[in-house]
Amino acid sequence: MKPSIITCSLLIIFLLFTSTISANTFKAYITPSFSASFLKFIDDSGTFLTSPNGTFKAAIFNPGAQQTSFYLCIIHVASSTITWSANRNRAVSNSGLMNLTLKGITISDKNGNNNPVWSTPPLRSQVDRLVLTDMGNLILLDPSNVSLWESFRYPTDTIVIGQRLSVGSSLSSSSSDSDLSPGNYNLTITSSDAILQWFGQTYWKLSMDTKAYKNSLSTVEYMAVNTTGFYLFGSDGTVPVYLVTLPVSNFRVATLDNYGHFIIKSFSFGTGWKQEFVGPDDGCGTPLACGRVGLCTDYDDPSSSSSSSSSSSPVCSCPQNFRVGSGNSGGCVPSNGSYSLPFSCNNNQSNSSLVVPSFLSLGNGLDYFHNIYSDPVMDSVDLSSCQDQCSKNCSCLGVFYRNSSGSCYVIENELGSILSSNNGANQDMFGFIKVSLGSTTTNDGTRDGETSQDGSGQFPVAAAVLLPVTGSTLLVAFLFFWWRRSIKSSKRQDMNKFGKTNNNNNPHSSGDLDAFYIPGLPRRFDYEELEKATDDFKTLIGSGGFGTVYKGVLSDNAVVAVKKIVNIGVQGKKDFCTEIAVIGNIHHVNLVKLKGFCVQGRHRFLVYEYMNRGSLDRTLFGGGPPLEWQERYDVALGTARGLAYLHAGCEHKIIHCDIKPENILLHDHFQAKISDFGLSKLLSPEQSGLFTTMRGTRGYLAPEWLTNSAITEKTDVYSFGMVLLELISGRKNCYFKSRSHSVDEDSNSGGRGGGGGGHNSSSSSMPGLIYFPLLALEKHEEGSYMDLADPRLEGRVTNEEVEKLVRIALCCVHEEPALRPNMAAVVGMLEGGTALPQPRIESLNFLRFYGRRFTEASMIAEENDENGGTPQGNSSSVTSGGSQVALVSYISSQSISGPR
CATH class of the missing domain: 2.90.10.10 (Bulb-type lectin domain)
Structure with a gap:
């Protein structure tokens, strides 16, 4: 059994x-x-x-x-x-x-x-x-x-028919056919293009591909493939902005492969896959076509005429001063074993090896793939200034210098292949790779300065090179200093002799900046040049705490915004230029680009790129057509990305301290760019204490400004949350509501506290001054998010979409800075990669206090209007014309600053 x-x-x-x-x-x-x-x-x-x-x-x-x-x-x-x-x-x-x-x-x-x-x-x-x-x-x-x-x-590296890749989304390559972890190549859809990038370096744009046809000037909304072709759609998905017509196919995919190619191919039974489009389509177009610092020469291949495959056969070699690296590096290393290639400070490799940064020449007639799609970091400079710009930036790994224009291009984050054309183009372009000399590990696994023999009794190679170089440098520096001093002495004697002083407004005068050298400065303009560009400062387009802004057109027809700095006090030219060098070297798609500056006599000007659509406040609060929800969302995401870069992405962390709609500028297709970043660095310590008074933007300042607590990047997070609330409602966070219109007429009345004068209803239900952050908190507690959306959108937004932004905004305005997310986390929330947290109500109760104060101020204002005078002995006064409230830290901005 x-x-x-x-x-x-x-x-x-x-x-x-x-x-x-x-x-x-x-x-x-x-x-x-x-x-x-x-x-x-x-x-x-x-x-x-x-x-x-x-x-x-x-x-x-x-x-x-x-x-x-x-x-x-x-x-x-x-x-x-x-x-x-x-x-x-x-x-x-x-x-x-x-x-x-x-x-x-x-x-x-x-x-x-x-x-x-x-x-x-x-x-x-x-x-x-x-x-x-x-x-x-x-x-x-x-x-x-x-x-x-x-x-x-949530696309990965491929989209299929019926799938959309929206603006701001991207495809990321896989590491290999068997390893699906994200690789280093990305295809990103912008409001105007589709671009391929590698470590932040662009190497292909659809708009520059000869096989793409531009059909419309509309803003791009998404990318798609269908049975007839490949498209970037705009105008609600009905009009192609760019299109590539392809043979009819019932199954087609667009994929970003492991080597950085964007490929569109179709599948049919019997014949299998057929490649129909590839970008880039030349053999040297991808960043690592010939490995790190490998020299890629592109030869036309007559036998390859199909547009569906690569149209060239590249030949790989090494540039001068380099040889093929050992092992599996697949690239080139310095021929002199004493040198080693650098790693970016953003790389996991240590950058401390750059004890003695030097540059190895690649020769002339060469180029780098990213240069084709990017602007130079500096123009009209000499080679030494270009190299010096790279030397002080640990992310910079090399430079390319165009001799004819003095243009300086930099290679950042990672080294790719070098381009050499067989037609002899770019003869005035010179390339240099930054290398280190010292006791560091080389690409071959040996250590710099080591030899196969016992070197205990030998003079170190580094010392043999450095000592003569150091001695020569000191001698040259001494002679230069002596020469400069004699020249200045002669000039002073001549001016004393004729009773004249140096004319600081002379465009040819070098007395302003030649007395010192600051690497990394952007282009320096003469005062007369800006005077001519602005037609004697005729067209005023903005004014704010730091000065006034004028529209200008440079000699090359580039439209710029010229900001006249007037409120930085008496500051030395060198200090001013040092900070401008820091600001000028900050580059991000969501930051307004500083193109140059002017320092002559008492004149201080900053020259920015021109933003066609002006500032966000004009579009959001103006009388024109309202921003659509997706446009508001894109503005929020762009602003968040720009702030995240300022806080953690650039070499010098910058706290903006003045985030508001007036400092968020809009370019074509409503691309958001932050202005005035870094200008607080131009203030003297004495002036920084007057910062809030001077800027006049108290409606966006965090509570720590009132308590003299430390000002950190979380201060910007608070301001961003306040701006996000205004994007949701389409109105200022503090605005007047007449008795004839009530926010709660369209919703259930009765709040959860915060009312003034003993009323049980919320402060938002009363006529007078509305404090929208409190209303947002109350509606969040009720779950009535649609009551917060801009009524002009007329149902073109869902409750879930509004809830997402309200929750993010409330998390950003927590009273305790430690509870606020950092901007990188905010970007993740907006992009969908980070789960939305629940706002901490206990850290938002301070909004009820401010709401009561606004209600009280509003009642006093109404009493004042009825009595025809101002009540005495009460500091909480409001005038409907100026919206002045005693709670000074939370009055909305009425000024406009920043380049337009």
Whole structure:
């Protein structure tokens, strides 16, 4: 009897085990609670779900047939092509689990159920089922058949027909065919183009591709491929801005491959894949065509005439002073073993090796791929200034210098291949790579200065080079100093002799800046040059705390904004120029570019790029057409990205201290750019104490300004939150409401406190002065987010979209700076990569106090209007014409500053 029981038990265990490795694949959808692993569905290669027509499948898959890294993937069945993957950043083993619950999808490895490596973001309702459509879209649906989450909204390296890549979104390459972790190449969609980048260096633009046809001047909204071609769509998705017409195909993908090529290809049974478009299409177009510092020469290949493939056959070599590196580097290293290539300070490699930075010449007639798509960092400078600009920047790894124009281009973050044309172009372009000399590890694995023999009795190579160089440098410096001193003495004697002083307004005078040298300065303009460009400062386009702004046109027809600095007091030219050098070297797509400056006599001017659409306040609060919700969202995201760069992305951290709509400027297609960043650095210590008074923008200042607490980057976060609230409502955070119109007429009245004068309703329900941040807090507590949206949008925004921005804004305006997110986290929230936190109500209760104060001030103002005078003995006075409230830290700005 017992053997029979044992036999039955073993049989049951065997059947259970076999069921775990041969589970049936589901078709179209699955429901919670469900789990899948590669081992559980091993008979179907990890496939647990297929689309209704079998075109796509979802699987726990190991690309490249390796057995260590598994991913949740969507796969095109006929071609075995992965079109989407979930856990790119963290692969799991063959026993890793995909779990579908009422809360969404999680992926965990082995026993790590409590610590998933990937999960869907928090959802607004419970999951009813997971669906895989015939287009390859993985969708979570609720019981009402409403989409909660879609894989199409989170593209990886590929999009398919029916999928959109919206402005601000990007594709990122995989590291390899078997490693799906994000690589170093990105395709990003902007409001005007599609661009390819590598470590922030652009190497292709659709607008510059000869196969792309520009069809419209509209703003780009998204990229898509369909059965007839490849498009950048604008105007609500109805008008192509750029298009590439392709043969009709029922299945087509656009993908960014592991080598940085953007490829569009179609698939058909029998013939397989056909490549239809590739960008860039020349052999030297990708950043690492010939490896690091490899010299890529592009020769035309007559046998390759198809536009669907690369049209050239590159030849790789090494530039002068370099040789092929050993090992698998695939690039070139200095021929002199005493030198080593640098690593950027943003790289994991230590940059402390740059003890003695020098430059190795690449020769002339060469170029670098990024130079084609970027502006020089400086113009009209000499080579030594260009190299000095690179020497002091640890992110800079090399320079290219155009001798004819004095243009200086820099290579930052990573070194790519060098370009050499077989037609002899760019003969006036010279290239230099920054190298280090000292005891550091070289690319060959040896150490600088070491030899294969015992060098204990030898004179160090570095010393043999440095001592003569140092001695010569000191001698030259002494002679130069003596010569300059004699020249200045002669000039002083001549001026004393004739009773004259130096004319600081003379455009040819060098007395302003020649007495000292500051590396990294942007272009220096003469006063007469700016006077002519602005037609004697005729067109005033703005004014603010630091001065007035005029529109100008330079001699090369470039339109600029010329800011006359008037409120920095008496400051030395050298101090001024030192700070301008810092500001001028900060470059970001969401920061207004400083093109140059002028220092002559008492004149101080800054020359900025011109923003066609002016400042955000004019568009947001003006009488013109309202900004659409997507435009407001793009402005918020652009501003957040610019601030995140100022706080953490540039070499010198900058706290703006004056974020407001007037300092957010709009370029074509409503691209947001922050102005006036770094200008607080121009203040003397005495003036910085008057900063808030001078700028006049108290409506955006954080509570720490009143308590004399430390001012950190979280101060900018608070100001950004206040601006975000204004973007939501389309009005100033402090505005007057007449008795004939009430915000609560369209919603339930009765707040949660904050009313003044003993009223139970909220301060926002009363006529008079409305403090919108308090209203936002109250509506957040009620969940009535649509009551906060700009009524001019007339339903063109959803409750979920408004809720997202309200929650982010409230988190930004927490009273305690430590509770506010940093700007990098805010960018992640806006982009969707970071889960939205819940605002901390206890840290927002201070808004109720300010709301009561505004209500009281409003009542006093009304009493004042009725009595025809100002009540005595009360400091909380308001005049409807000036919106002046005693709570001085929170009055909205009425001034306009920053370049327009």
